[in-house]
Amino acid sequence: MIKKSSIAFKKSYEYIRDQILNGELPRGTKLIEEKLAEEIGVSRTPVRESIRRLEQEGLIQQKRVVNPSETDLRNLFQVRILLEGFAARSAAQFLREEDLGELRECVRIGRSGNAEEIMTANERFHDLIVQSTHNPFMIDTIARMHSIIYLFRKTVVYHKRPFLIDEHEQICQAIAEHQGELAERLMQEHLQADLEFCIHLLK
Amino acid sequence: MIKKSSIAFKKSYEYIRDQILNGELPRGTKLIEEKLAEEIGVSRTPVRESIRRLEQEGLIQQKRVVNPSETDLRNLFQVRILLEGFAARSAAQFLREEDLGELRECVRIGRSGNAEEIMTANERFHDLIVQSTHNPFMIDTIARMHSIIYLFRKTVVYHKRPFLIDEHEQICQAIAEHQGELAERLMQEHLQADLEFCIHLLK
DNA sequence: AATATTAATTTTGTATACAAAATATTTAAA
DNA sequence: TTTAAATATTTTGTATACAAAATTAATATT
Structure with a gap:
């Protein structure tokens, strides 16, 4: 089976995830789709999908970088x-x-x-x-x-x-x-x- | 805090999830965004999001209804x-x-x-x-x-x-x-x- | 000055268009 | 008849537009 690339999604997903994990996006930060999209150089669509994915993975909650109590x-x-x-x-x-x-x-x-x-x-x-x-x-x-x-x-x-x-x-x-x-x-x-x-x- | 509605997403998410859970979409079935969108009466965007969500939740795998071995x-x-x-x-x-x-x-x-x-x-x-x-x-x-x-x-x-x-x-x-x-x-x-x-x- | 209303702005949700990718179909060659 | 190549079709990924919702700022009222 052939792997699909989805380069814009991959790019934005990894970018956001890494920014969160290495602390450049501090806990509690509100994520804004359009800002990130421009920063990464893609449209809102893949950024949106990345945020949703990271939300499911627990790194984002209600559009904010998770801040566990x-x-x-x-x-x-x-x-x-x-x-x-x-x-x-x-x-x-x-x-x-x-x-x-x-x-x-x-x-x-x-x-x-x-x-x-x-x-x-x-x-x-x-x-x-x-x-x-x-x-x-x-x-x-x-x-x-x-x-x-x-x-x-x-x-x-x-x-x-x-x-x-x-x-x-x-x-x-x-x-x-x-x-x-x-x-x-x-x-x-x-x-x-x-x-x-x-x-x-x-x- | 105010709850947001997201009616198209909610509608399509629940529709697809229920179809899977009650067996009307049998295990292994390929899900096609556009078909579902028309069936539900919304655009592809919320359907797409629903599929991704259900993929994270384990009910869908690679665009197909999960079929656990x-x-x-x-x-x-x-x-x-x-x-x-x-x-x-x-x-x-x-x-x-x-x-x-x-x-x-x-x-x-x-x-x-x-x-x-x-x-x-x-x-x-x-x-x-x-x-x-x-x-x-x-x-x-x-x-x-x-x-x-x-x-x-x-x-x-x-x-x-x-x-x-x-x-x-x-x-x-x-x-x-x-x-x-x-x-x-x-x-x-x-x-x-x-x-x-x-x-x-x-x- | 503090609170409530209203207006302006930002941000998100949804629809849509179009190109890239994947799939299916047809045609040609063995 | 099977296999390979080419073509047509479907399906997905991404960008974009616009309206609805949420947020912020500004104004009026107490």
Whole structure:
């Protein structure tokens, strides 16, 4: 089957999404179709579609860049903890040897890399575990949450959370030893700590 | 804050969604913007938007009415079981007395009502439990799954699944007695049975 | 000065036109 | 009769116009 290009839509979707994710469009900003269209160099139609799409993905709410409250974050993490906890348990059972190697590599980079590298490694760590479920529906649901969580990534990178990498290492080990229950619990605690850290920064 | 109407969009969105859910647009059908627009009596623009929305909600995939495979259903239910299982546990802790009454009423109707009433009561049963989480994000995620699952509701109603109401009753009782762990396990088993029944019918 | 009304402006929702892309159909070649 | 190429048709993507709705600014009234 042939892929369709939709270049104007792609361009505007990626532009707006990236502007939101890297903070150039701060949380709470009102998005105006015509302004964006002119800025991007396309008509309103694809911009409109992009906004709607991002609305469905949770990055935009009522034409504004989403601005999650503490409660919103807690709700989000309640679901995230359930799903990624399951994923960790699943990884302990199904993760392939080569992926386990990459998981360890992520931990290593977490200790020795620069800010940019650490951020990428952290994302990769969680992604490897989520992918191990081989459940596209679950992967998609989790990805949707991450796009909101990533709104905070700059803030979180500046204030490095203590023990983050240690926790990753523990999870990694539990997975390597096929201890599903333990991996699940450790992941839950890990994410809970992430949440509290996020909320702490929010104030 | 003032609600906006968007009458053409609302009209076309609801029209298309309902046509899909009640089977008048069978699974796999290709949707053509212009045909639908004329049928509904609006222009292509709101129809387009409706299709995109329904695509995000999972009822449409690549311009066609979604047609889930057995694997798709299993993946979907894996997530559903996690989330609704959690919701049942949560209900055992937090469900208000009046909602428990309604839950019991759903069980009663499940035994004595006609097909239409039973269907509504079943939906309500699950909804009450899901709502007890008071987590809009979780509620929304689950709702999204239900819209796909409801594609099968006609088929499922014709072939009444045995023990369905008994299981509801057991869950209801566990919740009433604040036995969270039990309620969670019963809900998981209940949904697993639902899944197997769905898949059995699919063939 | 604060509040309510009205008017001006911005922004969005919808319809429409047209070109690009995808699909279906016909014709030609093996 | 099958396969390939060319053509015609349908369908989608994008731009644009215009009216409805929402927002903002200005005016009048207390």
